[in-house]
């Protein structure tokens with residue numbers, strides 16, 4: 032016997048799917064002989080007959096593989112040889128040199144489909160549905176090794192350790208080199224049976240059969256971690272990364288091993304690399320999530336145990352030396368901002384000042400301001416320093432643009448409140464449009480100093496969560512014009528994109544942007560990234576200008592010569608006028624004495640009242656005060672909450688001050704009324720009167 036003619040007949044599948052399906056199946060036959068696909072195409076003669084769905088393939092094979100004594104025996108051997116996944120072909124011996132083999136491709140394809148569907152169900156955690164499909168696949172093709180293995184894995188996941196092990200053993204009986212089954216056997220022994228040594232034997236087999244397989248290496252390393260043999264585990268997993276540098280499991284394993292060893296720096300390093308380079312895989316659902324958790328935990332622990340304050344001050348000192356400047360730090364835990372920079376030249380001062388409050392990740396905020404300073408000083412050296420700010424003219428333009436909107440708001444909340452709201456929105460918007468692009472540069476520069484990364488990540492992550500919250504909160508406030516809400520969202524998304532770029536943490540979709548807004552955010556981020564390629568100090572201002580222009584907001588900015596960005600509403604202007612009058616009044620000690628006696632009267636009057644009544648008076652005074660109170664007016668002021676009393680200007684001011692001092696002392700400073708001395712005196716007078724009684 033020197034030559035077989037194999038006549039391969041195809042079933043329904045081939046007929047319905049046309050000639051590609053047939054050819055595909057022909058390859059499959061030749062693969063069984065160990066032929067490469069291209070070689071198979073050259074050597075096979077394909078007679079196609081669409082009606083019959085019949086492919087005739089003539090192929091000579093080494094007859095010695097079938098050492099048969101009779102035809103029946105030969106048939107058995109051929110059936111065995113061509114069985115695919117336990118699905119036997121029908122074999123007919125035609126002559127001494129030819130056989131006909133008919134494959135039931137239909138059943139096989141169905142079983143394979145069921146297996147693939149089951150795999151994806153598993154990655155979604157839908158194990159019961161997966162189990163049904165796998166059992167169907169095994170029923171149709173009892174020798175389907177992978178189906179047995181996956182069924183074993185599902186059973187194990189569901190807590191049926193022994194049944195799971197039986198299925199995996201079945202898979203190995205069918206195919207002793209099934210890599211996934213070997214790994215799974217190891218996993219069941221290590222995790223389900225707590226028999227790490229037995230597991231090791233299976234893993235060693237994997238390494239023996241598949242020495243260049245990252246998954247195999249990683250699983251072996253996993254058992255070593257459980258045995259606390261961290262160094263050799265790390266060695267295997269680094270080997271795995273060399274084979275496949277997108278394998279999240281290895282990054283996670285290495286980071287975890289370092290973390291367990293107490294080497295936080297390396298744990299952070301590998302967790303960060305994994306977050307950036309690792310990919311999500313169906314066979315390891317949840318690993319990426321675990322990796323990111325480990326990354327954040329490690330960052331927080333490093334940030335907590337590191338003396339970042341002295342590192343930050345050291346950095347400040349290096350700037351002083353490099354640029355020949357002095358930097359002063361002022362701690363003020365009462366201030367609104369976490370930290371801000373006062374650039375000496377803009378304040379007509381000799382020193383640069385960083386004001387900060389010691390709160391949360393304050394070292395990062397100081398570092399952030401120092402990096403702004405570094406960029407400004409570099410731009411200055413380059414002759415490209417710019418001031419970006421806004422003036423009253425810019426504010427007026429804003430009010431003009433949103434006149435209709437704020438007119439509506441006025442009807443709802445009143446003129447003064449609407450004006451104040453407009454001012455806050457304008458200031459907030461301007462600061463954000465100004466800062467967001469520059470902050471990208473600042474954080475990118477901080478990232479380049481690797482030792483600050485754990486601090487930076489901890490702080491940016493905390494900020495990200497509060498930004499997402501804030502954007503969600505404002506989404507439904509109708510008093511804010513839509514464009515301001517959109518701009519706020521868009522600019523927050525830029526920082527989110529940076530967090531994704533630097534640390535692989537992707538929250539940008541949590542802002543729930545429209546596709547259009549997403550595209551725009553990506554476009555702006557690209558402007559920033561492109562400018563990095565050939566960056567010259569001062570280029571950051573061009574990026575700001577480009578973004579502000581595209582947003583149509585550049586008219587709200589003045590790009591040079593802004594002394595101090597400050598705007599006033601009409602009521603601010605009145606308040607100023609009011610303060611001017613009263614400030615001159617305090618210069619006169621006679622007025623202080625007079626005020627204090629009015630205040631004593633007010634205090635005695637309030638003693639009879641409930642706190643909420645005093646508060647009502649306080650609010651009413653503020654309302655009257657908004658239109659200005661003329662202290663020189665002898666009479667004619669009235670308060671609904673103090674019925675029947677006619678007030679002079681000074682007396683009303685006394686009631687105003689005292690009612691606030693009692694009901695909202697924390698607000699006294701904001702009232703900017705210069706009567707603290709008079710109030711002290713009034714209290715002394717009252718105390719001494721009581722002493723006499």
Ligand SMILES: [Zn+2]
Nearest residue numbers: 403466470473
């Ligand atoms: Zn900033």
